[in-house]
Amino acid sequence: MIKLLAWRFWGGHVAVVLAVIAAGGLGLWQLHAWREHRAEAARDLTDARPVALASVMGGDSAFPGKSIGQPVRLSGSWLSSGTVYVKGREHGGRSGYWVVSPLLVDGTRSAMPVVRGWSTRPQAPSVSGAAAVTGWLQPGDGDGLVDEDRHDDVVPELAIPDLVNRVDTDLYSGYVIARDEPAAARTTLAAVGPQSTPGVSWSTGLRNLFYAVEWWVFGGFAVAVWVRWLRDELNPPVPEELREEAVAER
Incomplete structure (x- = not known):
């Protein structure tokens, strides 16, 4: 030593x-x-302050995984066609439909699918004209469910590739769940909350x-x-x- x-x-x-x-x-x-x-990667953004959609993603960009649940602001015009009803969505213990309409975002050539609310039946008041939407950014579904009838407006999941064939413009690679439904439909549609928060990969x-x-x-x-x-x-x-x-x- x-x-x-x-x-x-x-x-x-x-x-x-x-x-x-x-x-x-x-x-x-x-x-x-x-x-x-x-x-x-695991932080919950659903209560964060809304930011402009353009600061998070563009019409042709891939979905930003770190921004799942981020409240965003966007404005544009409702498209006259392309509204779909996503079946099998639970609300208050009941099964019903999400009402999803495409909003052509100002300054872009792409439309953002917007979940306007929940309904017991596959029908809802139509929307048109200019609109400003604030809601939670979400990734499209990808469970691979098969649409058994492509001729109606009911779909089994909110998969962006399947919605592209229903509109005459490009779509964003995600969707937005609106916080507030337009006044004309507030009495018929129930509000939908954010569905996804970031998961942490191994x-x-x-x-x-x-x-x-x-x-x-x-x-x-x-x-x-x-x-x-x-x-x-x-x-x-x-x-x-x-x-x-x-x-x-x-």
Whole structure:
């Protein structure tokens, strides 16, 4: 033990201690980043302040997964055709229909499907003209349910690709659940709340977790190398020639 305190070893001791502290600190930093990424992915935006739709996504952009449930503001004109009724939607313990109408967004060539409300039957007052909508941004359904009758306005799910064939313009890659239905239909449609909040994938932030483990392994490796070097210095191996001479003398 006293030999380990020899001055010639102190430089190495200090270097290894600093390396272990640095590796441990960097590992903790990456672990914190991993937790932050997962917390960011799981945050519930449904009560956040509404933002302009254009600041979140465009008509031709992919759906922004981090913005699920984000309240957005948009304005435009209701299309005269394209309203559908999504069946099998629960409200107050009863099964009914979502009423979904496309809104051609101002300044774009794309329409946003807007869930206007819930109805017990596949019918609702029509809407037309200019409108301003505030609601929750949601991703389209993707369960692959088959529409058994493509000639009516009832659909099994709110899948954006299936709605494209029902309108004469492009559609956004998601939809908006309106907070308020136009005045003409407030007495016939029930309000619908946000349906989806972000889920956290097992791979979210995984690279940061790997980096954390990598730094800790590096710290352990530095200690192992230093211990091995000290052992060889304090107990140097006997050369083969000296071993043979010692055996011969015996």
